[in-house]
Amino acid sequence: MQNQNAAAPAPTQRVIKKYPNRRLYDTRTSAYITLAEVKQLVMRGEPFVVRDAKSGDDLTRSILLQIILEAEAGGAPMFSEAALANIIRFYGHAMQGFMGSYIEKNVQAFTDMQAKLAEQSQNLTPEMWPQFMNGQSPLMQGMLGNYVEQSRGLFQQMQEQMQKQAAQMLGAFGLKR
Structure with missing residues (x-):
């Protein structure tokens, strides 16, 4: 018998693969996604990791930095020079x-x-x-x-x-x- 007070399992980390053509593939939805959609994952607080499709290297930091770079270039920068x-x-x-x-x-x-x-x-x-x-x-x-x-x-x-x-x-x- 299961414990009724047990917490729901934590959401699994979403895996996004980055291909050499710079396209991002969401393995959960089996679809290509844009950087704007990755930003929405961040905004919703969804756990995810971006991996190089060929090597498996973790590219999450570089994708997050790319999102920041685009936001900074978008007209209302957060950081001064x-x-x-x-x-x-x-x-x-x-x-x-x-x-x-x-x-x-x-x-x-x-x-x-x-x-x-x-x-x-x-x-x-x-x-x-x-x-x-x-x-x-x-x-x-x-x-x-x-x-x-x-x-x-x-x-x-x-x-x-x-x-x-x-x-x-x-x-x-x-x-x-």
Whole structure:
């Protein structure tokens, strides 16, 4: 007898094959799909992987970067030239690993805050909207405060990791603080 409280099985990861002609083939639907359709998978939060049809190599990152590149070229870029230049400067830098983690955690914190904001805004009356949108509501101040505090915590963790690495490097040279 099956347990009625058992959770539904997690959705299986969708496999998309990329062929040399740059076409993408969705193995779940047995159809070719566009980059725009892959973007929709991302937007819906569907798990997927893109594999090279011949070698089986994982190409998911390069496809995601291609989606970002198209979005950035599409007229309303998210990143300024200065921001992109700063990101490029971190490649090959000792802080590369920390920066990726820091950005990822901050984006996740912002996404969480946005979801809470959307959830909480459903309960607002029309009279409450102006106060809410001006950031004066306790709810908005609380969420922004939490985001700033979380970001500060992430930055502090990054600094502590840098200090540990510096101490290890100095120790390797026989120097102590």
